[in-house]
Amino acid sequence: MTDEATTHGPQSDSGFAHASEAEFARILDFYEVAWQYEPKVFPILWDLDGNVLESFAPDFFLPDLDVFVELTTLQQRLVRKKNRKVRRLRELYPGLRIKLFYARDFRALMLKYGRAALVSELSGASGQVTPHQEAEGSMEPGKVRAGLGRSGSQKDGADLTVPPASEEPRPGREHRSRSARRRAGRRAASAAARAATS
């Protein structure tokens, strides 16, 4: 557990792939809603040999509310790929609840909270964390930062280590760049599938 993880109040933007995610985490903290950042990677596409070709790790899981949240601040015309992934996730894991927040939803949220001026800097490519920013203070690899929650079953700031590979969706393990996490997720999922079929 890190000191940063147990701090009540604003979380550092480091460790998030996008500034909008950090802002969303601050909103959840404000309303005392427990959260976990990318805690699970869900395989969503396999080849004929059972190897995982594609995975999806929703940005947030809110354990007390049992819902995943995926944020995208890309323009609406660019979110087709993400829509497809979420649709596939819902088909494969029908019991799973996931809420997709589009750019327009995030913008409306910022407007509601009187922070419309932040929208442009938290949206799209301009809100992405650069490799330089990440190097200055990324989350410890292999850990998941849990948010705050007054009545949550999740301990504040608990470190969740990665369990052994299995066929079940697994906790995310890295908080470097988004693409690195995706690649790592795909690699881990492939390894799990290979282990299961060998």
Added chain:
Amino acid sequence: MKPAQDLVADVAEVLLSEEQLGAKVAELGQQITADYAGRELTLVSVLKGSLPFMADLMRHISLPLRIDLMEVSSYGGTSTESSGLVRILKDLSAPIDGRDVLLVEDIIDTGLTLNYLIRYLKGKNPRSIRVCALLDKPARRLVEIPLDYVGFQIPDAFVVGYGLDFGEVYRNLRFVGVLRPEVYES
């Protein structure tokens, strides 16, 4: 301060007229009267947006009732608040233990504030807590909380009037309208 006619001009579309609001509030009042017959009801209004709704609703409830007011800080309300946790700015003025409580809200959007309030009020041991919301905007709902009484389900638009504000303005409009985007985009 803007003149009243400018406030109306800032509205792109009247979503709910004064007549529609009045009829619905009366209907809700009758339903609540029937449901709580013979019980002691406390209406809790969440400031500031639900004030007009509360004022109208209570006059359509034919029961002996108490009213109380609460106010909670909103995320981003000030730079100080945005860096902390939600706070009760105004607490209940009387105990509610053993009483039936009806939380009166203007609009339910994400459900985050309502979720916090219900948890807080449950800690005061009321006999029951129900929620009466004038407007339900489910598009961005994060916290699924059963709404016992709902006036209208509305589309995903930025609405003002009948208590709802943008930058503390427009609350005194007699209708609920969709604010012109150029107003908040500017």
